[in-house]
Amino acid sequence: MDRSKRRHSLLRDVERFSRLFLVKEIGINGISKLRSAKAVIVGCGATGTHVAELLVRSGFGELSLIDKDYVDVSNLYRTSLFTEDNARKALPKAVACAEALRRIDSSVRVNPIVAKLNPANAEDLLLGHDIIIDGTDNYTARLIINDVSVKHGVPWVLTGVGTWYGNVWLVNPKQGTPCMRCVYGAVRDDERGNVCDVLGVVPTAVSLVASIAAGLAIEYVLGLANPETSRTYFVVDAKRFRVDALKLVRREDCVACGLRRFEFLNKEYREELAKPVCGTKAVEVNPPKPLQLNFHEVLKGLKTGQVLSVSEYTLRVRVTGGLVVTVFRDGRAIVDGTTNVEKALEVYGTVTGTKLRQEC
Numbered sequence: 384m385d386r387s388k389r390r391h392s393l394l395r396d397v398e399r400f401s402r403l404f405l406v407k408e409i410g411i412n413g414i415s416k417l418r419s420a421k422a423v424i425v426g427c428g429a430t431g432t433h434v435a436e437l438l439v440r441s442g443f444g445e446l447s448l449i450d451k452d453y454v455d456v457s458n459l460y461r462t463s464l465f466t467e468d469n470a471r472k473a474l475p476k477a478v479a480c481a482e483a484l485r486r487i488d489s490s491v492r493v494n495p496i497v498a499k500l501n502p503a504n505a506e507d508l509l510l511g512h513d514i515i516i517d518g519t520d521n522y523t524a525r526l527i528i529n530d531v532s533v534k535h536g537v538p539w540v541l542t543g544v545g546t547w548y549g550n551v552w553l554v555n556p557k558q559g560t561p562c563m564r565c566v567y568g569a570v571r572d573d574e575r576g577n578v579c580d581v582l583g584v585v586p587t588a589v590s591l592v593a594s595i596a597a598g599l600a601i602e603y604v605l606g607l608a609n610p611e612t613s614r615t616y617f618v619v620d621a622k623r624f625r626v627d628a629l630k631l632v633r634r635e636d637c638v639a640c641g642l643r644r645f646e647f648l649n650k651e652y653r654e655e656l657a658k659p660v661c662g663t664k665a666v667e668v669n670p671p672k673p674l675q676l677n678f679h680e681v682l683k684g685l686k687t688g689q690v691l692s693v694s695e696y697t698l699r700v701r702v703t704g705g706l707v708v709t710v711f712r713d714g715r716a717i718v719d720g721t722t723n724v725e726k727a728l729e730v731y732g733t734v735t736g737t738k739l740r741q742e743c
């Protein structure tokens with residue numbers, strides 16, 4: 384950046400953050416640290432969108448947003464940033480979130496990534512950021528994030544919300560504090576039950592958890608988070624308006640931070656071709672290799688069904704029997720209205736013209 388541009392952006396920041404400068408622990412140095420900070424948010428749902436908005440409004444300079452899904456009208460009550468128009472267009476959540484954030488602060492670099500975090504892509508997608516924020520809804524994704532965090536010494540903020548309650552924790556392996564596996568072990572989603580969307584969520588619990596999560600990220604960037612912070616597990620009760628702080632201890636025999644075995648990272652990993660989406664009546668379809676679908680060509684070949692929406696990112700078609708297929712440009716799709724994998728693959732073939740077969 385040349386001198387006059389730098390001066391211009393500094394003057395703009397002085398005006399924008401005039402009330403933040405005044406906070407004793409922040410001042411001009413703090414604003415400068417926040418402006419240089421890069422965060423990645425995994426999952427742009429309820430918690431992810433609230434944290435994203437808080438970080439951008441607080442001055443974070445760069446934000447990457449990873450999400451595989453599209454905005455649905457049922458998301459609106461508990462998320463920040465999304466609109467009915469986003470849901471009508473079935474806009475990918477990462478894209479809708481990025482567009483809204485750019486309208487809040489056009490100088491922030493926002494990178495939407497429409498993808499699912501998995502053991503093969505996690506290091507590529509997460510490294511290069513100062514802090515990782517968990518906005519996911521499942522333990523598997525969190526264990527993947529934990530492995531990247533411990534292996535490479537990048538802190539992350541774990542979050543979770545269900546009904547009126549939530550939990551938040553800054554995991555900071557750089558300070559030798561406990562990691563997720565020290566506390567949770569290698570918990571599987573199917574062992575815990577009641578995860579994903581099936582529990583129900585009260586939006587005030589989300590915003591309380593998101594506020595603490597963003598606060599931990601801000602304190603980390605400002606250099607205010609000490610080892611004591613990373614040993615504290617916050618339990619939020621949005622019904623009785625309480626936040627309790629539990630103290631955690633590190634396990635020397637922890638598989639991740641003790642033995643440094645990263646069982647949730649695997650470059651050879653491949654997504655299942657089709658599988659039911661936890662907590663919903665839908666099937667997710669993942670072609671073995673990403674496709675480059677041209678929706679206009681797909682529409683030309685479409686012999687049956689009603690087109691509900693088409694955008695740069697997604698195509699939605701209602702097919703005979705009432706199933707709704709939402710296809711992304713890379714060929715991934717969500718087939719709504721069934722949990723039958725074979726049926727979903729058949730309908731997927733009807734809409735996209737691409738036949739995929741489940742291997743036995």
Ligand SMILES: [Zn+2]
Pocket residue numbers: 561562563564565566634637638639640641
């Ligand atoms: Zn550990």
